Amino acid sequence: MDSELIPPLDGVRVLDFSRYVSGPYAGMLLADAGAEVIKVEPEGGEVSRSLPPIMQDGAGNDHSTYFLRLNRGKKSVVLDPRSAEHRPALERLIASADVVLENFRPGAFEAWGLGWEELQRINPRLTYATITGFGHSPSRSRDWPAFNLVAEAMAGVVGRFPEGDQPAKAAGLPFGDSMASLHAVNGIVMSLLRRATTGRGSRVDIAMYDSMLSANEWSIACQSGAGIEVELGATVHPWFAPYGFFEARDGWLCICVATDGAWKQFCAVAGLDQLWSDMRLRTGTGRAEHFHEVIASPMSAWLAATPARTAATLLADAGVPAAPLQRPPDLVDDEQGRTREMLTDHPVGDGGSITLAGNPVRIEPRLAPHAQGFSTPGQHTDEILGELFPEHAISLPSH
Template sequence: MPDNPGILAGVRVLDFSRMLSGPYCTMMLADHGAEVIKIESPDGDTSRSNGPYRDDDPDHLWAGYFVSLNRSKKSIVLDLKSAEGRDAALKLAEDADVLLENFRPGVMERLGLGYDDVAEINPKLVYASISGFGNPRNGESPYAKWPSYDVVAQAMGGLMSITGPDAATPMKAGPGVGDIFTGMMMAFAIVAALRHAEHNGEGQFIDVAMYDAMVSLCERIIYQQDIEAVLPVPTGNGHPLLAPFGLFPASDGFISIGVVDDAFWQALTTAMDMPGLADDKRFSDKAGRRENAALVNDIVKGWTTRFTKAELATKLGGKLPFGPVNNARDIMEDPHVAVRGMLAELAHPIPGAKPWTVAANPVRFSKTPAPSLKAAPVLGADNSRYLEFCSRSDKT
């Protein structure tokens, strides 16, 4: 049975990005059928050398970091600092729909591959730029020339200011949210700009700053500061506006509960076999529970700690927002993950080698299923295809 082409089949993307934000963006596009041509330096994307590596990969050719983010893409090697490399990139751009880069502002211009250079030869091209603090075209940040990674975006964009056990202990989020959320926002922007290009025949420049994306992600702290004039700070595993809401101990780990309205509070007190709590005026509505949050949370903690996560799932699952705190092993063994197909196997290019298991794409289309995922490319694997025939207009 032939593979599904995907909803983005026919879209050709030149991917000049590296590390996480850009590759995550183009991963989202490749997962749904876009032809993503990864343009790498002779040394390759930095993430190729970041690990981790399996024991059956003694030459360290297949870093997990690279394998997961660059699946289903093509790879060509160009020295963009050379005239030949620049000319080849421009030739490829003639027939591309999208160009993505995540260098600091000014780098692509110095290489002769800036938006104005490329738009001159392909006015319909969508040119997407990810950077730490945005492109000067849309307002020059005082930090425009600063390098940035996820940890910087999380810090400056507000996420760390509300993450951690208390106000004195800000913390970064576990995953690279500063990169990943920025990449997701850019994937949305690219698809929106492609729609405009299809209808109007004109491409455009897209600019997403990691700092800006984090401000958008942390929208709650902006309206809190505006409306309440209270500086939001870390609240541990609780919530500044709701109770009980957050993390609670079980006898063998932790579970999460989210009581956002009075009906869920009543369901919880019933499950706890404490019906009097539902009628207690201190806790009977959201305002009261917020005012007495410490007491509410202590009562719930005292109850949850008596049971295992599985026992609490039986008592609370389906009755109110509830979930156990899963680690990677728990996730890989969860029936939800299996039935939803959230673990994907990537066949290894070497015959007989063990496939990789990666997190699958979560987006599901009823009419246009995503194609099966392919392995990440060997560095320069597609040189002969694209560098010899880069002037072809057909997108195969």
């Protein structure tokens, strides 16, 4: 194969013990980059294989879209870390791996006799990556259970309604999970790069809370440096305007006027020359201060007569950051997503198909940018353990 077309993580073996979102998403990104990702699952498969919503393939077989969206391109073996019968096979599998990825609560792997020290004994070159709510180092919250909303709440990224301190509704997207996944992938790649120099593996300790706190750096800097509490979800940005979501004739769009030059272009596109002539509005802070009394009414009148996509296109073409607010039905066939190969179709079961979000990391030239295929529980057990035990000295575990 042409060396330029070798996937970035070709030859890297990842054992993915994780479930739900944060670990599986990280494992899928590694599979997209060419790693051999092997899901190590209990009998019957990890828990998310049965979670709703459920889709049916052409033969009427049920498949969990919760599982499909995060597990493309992975192999599957059934091995129980708690089983003495499975232990020899598990140790040899770990010895063959480059990465172990898991997102159990702290202490789980130690309880199974697979803590960091034991993993190092089995394979000194191994990268051991964990994703938990609050990390493995000692802390008050270390042992708390956590899902994405817990991390988001603790890290202060849940907005408040402008009229009071009531928390805004959650976005519904698992940012607490996905941000931790991205940091886990970064940590794993960093560890593999360091191993190339030192010859030894590393422990990568990712906390969902840490990841969300890092994402909320703006609020922390404003509070500690200027004593300003950023109001997440505010209808008017404290320093820029118009900046946010606005209703047009047939829907909503976002408009981000963050510079004085963009303000000039906005006024020209919207035909609001009187606003550009108003000297009070020549700065971002001035526009924010006078938005409701001066800008809102003529701006709303223009938008009420203009379709959202038209307004967004006119503004964007003029250099003003803007875009229509799209809903899930709009996204599945979004031209931009298809053009960038960020919407990809994958076969499911017997004649089924699902459209999934692709991998946003583009490394050119690239070969097969998105991993394909979905494994059934234990589908590759015989294949992989047969490679590890060619002498057949140890019988393969039942599955």
